[in-house]
Amino acid sequence: MIKISIVEEPKFFKSDKVKGFKKILISHFSKEQFKRNQTKFPVNDIQLQLKDVITELIRKTGNKCAYCESELKNSFIAIDHFRPYYAAADLKGKISTDHYWWLAYHWNNLYPACEICSLNKKNFFPVLKSRSTVNYSSKSTLFHKEAPMLIDPGFEDPEEYFEYDINGEIYSQTERGNVTINLLGLNRSELIKQRKSLVLDLDSLFSVINEIGELNSSGVSTETKENDLFEMLLEYFNSNKFPYLGMRRFLIRKYMQNLSGNHPLSKRRRSTYFMKMFKIKAIKKDSYIDDSNGVKQFEIRTIDIKNYKSINNFSIDFKRTKSKKAGWAILIGENGVGKSSVLSATLKTLVDRNYRNFSFHKDEIKRDQDEKAFVNISFNNSIEARVSIGDKKNIPTIKINL
Numbered sequence: 251m252i253k254i255s256i257v258e259e260p261k262f263f264k265s266d267k268v269k270g271f272k273k274i275l276i277s278h279f280s281k282e283q284f285k286r287n288q289t290k291f292p293v294n295d296i297q298l299q300l301k302d303v304i305t306e307l308i309r310k311t312g313n314k315c316a317y318c319e320s321e322l323k324n325s326f327i328a329i330d331h332f333r334p335y336y337a338a339a340d341l342k343g344k345i346s347t348d349h350y351w352w353l354a355y356h357w358n359n360l361y362p363a364c365e366i367c368s369l370n371k372k373n374f375f376p377v378l379k380s381r382s383t384v385n386y387s388s389k390s391t392l393f394h395k396e397a398p399m400l401i402d403p404g405f406e407d408p409e410e411y412f413e414y415d416i417n418g419e420i421y422s423q424t425e426r427g428n429v430t431i432n433l434l435g436l437n438r439s440e441l442i443k444q445r446k447s448l449v450l451d452l453d454s455l456f457s458v459i460n461e462i463g464e465l466n467s468s469g470v471s472t473e474t475k476e477n478d479l480f481e482m483l484l485e486y487f488n489s490n491k492f493p494y495l496g497m498r499r500f501l502i503r504k505y506m507q508n509l510s511g512n513h514p515l516s517k518r519r520r521s522t523y524f525m526k527m528f529k530i531k532a533i534k535k536d537s538y539i540d541d542s543n544g545v546k547q548f549e550i551r552t553i554d555i556k557n558y559k560s561i562n563n564f565s566i567d568f569k570r571t572k573s574k575k576a577g578w579a580i581l582i583g584e585n586g587v588g589k590s591s592v593l594s595a596t597l598k599t600l601v602d603r604n605y606r607n608f609s610f611h612k613d614e615i616k617r618d619q620d621e622k623a624f625v626n627i628s629f630n631n632s633i634e635a636r637v638s639i640g641d642k643k644n645i646p647t648i649k650i651n652l
């Protein structure tokens with residue numbers, strides 16, 4: 251699963267026809283429950299199955315299922331309501347008939363899906379908190395109010411939740427990731443088979459790169475070939491033309507990380523492509539100050555901390571004042587609220603990337619939260635340091651993006 255693109259709402263959703271559908275829904279839900287039960291629910295997917303709507307819908311994913319990333323065959327494209335428009339069910343099958351009728355014709359709530367994902371998902375939509383009251387449609391508001399268990403590819407970055415192994419299996423270190431995998435059946439045999447064949451393709455590419463490296467170390471000039479191969483790898487990394495981009499990116503990143511420091515391929519070339527794949531921006535010369543020891547100094551712009559020690563959520567934005575001089579930021583709070591934790595999380599995130607793995611401990615992850623724990627620090631030059639802390643079988647697993 252990967253983040254899906256934003257596509258402008260088709261005109262159909264602003265048409266009088268849709269306004270009429272919405273009016274019918276509002277009048278249905280303004281009736282008392284027992285009267286509603288006697289009337290047929292007034293939404294039908296067929297109303298949305300217009301060619302124009304489907305054409306725009308599949309643009310969101312490049313003609314792939316929003317959940318499993320399989321190519322959508324023209325014969326069947328399910329218009330999936332991420333939040334079901336009727337009878338939303340939790341994991342035990344408990345149903346809420348009032349959720350989420352007001353999102354029935356909401357463009358941001360619609361994703362293209364394959365037949366199997368759509369059949370698996372049904373009307374399930376488990377939430378950790380309580381279901382939203384009527385009429386909230388902002389994804390961000392709904393996310394914070396409900397704490398949904400399903401990962402929303404139109405709102406979050408699913409690549410932060412999922413990992414893949416060389417057998418083509420998908421797994422996650424978060425509860426939400428696991429619920430999503432199980433509910434949609436993302437480890438069904440057909441998917442594993444197809445992903446595995448892609449793993450084999452990637453493996454052959456990795457082997458060729460390794461062989462070129464060996465040739466290089468024996469004195470043969472391989473520069474042109476190296477360029478071609480890394481370009482090919484980058485194409486695999488970026489192209490949404492083929493299915494299962496989430497897995498491809500995960501495995502390529504892992505491969506790039508494992509290319510050891512003394513690998514015979516040009517270090518400069520490796521780091522150039524590494525930067526392209528990890529979205530690391532080159533540091534602009536005017537965005538830092540060199541101190542007398544030649545150390546580059548950046549300004550911290552924002553700090554966000556979640557589920558670390560006693561902190562649930564902490565955000566601070568050090569915006570410059572109009573005077574262009576940095577102001578003072580003072581943390582005030584009772585003993586134990588987490589003032590020192592803010593400083594220690596910041597310090598631990600800012601140590602050299604090679605040491606960050608060792609700087610966090612499992613006991614520092616908030617135990618009563620199933621949600622992710624992370625520290626995110628952004629600087630004035632658009633660089634970000636991020637540490638996300640997972641917890642699998644009491645072992646802290648730390649993913650670093652910088």
Ligand SMILES: [Zn+2]
Nearest residue numbers: 315318364367
């Ligand atoms: Zn699917």
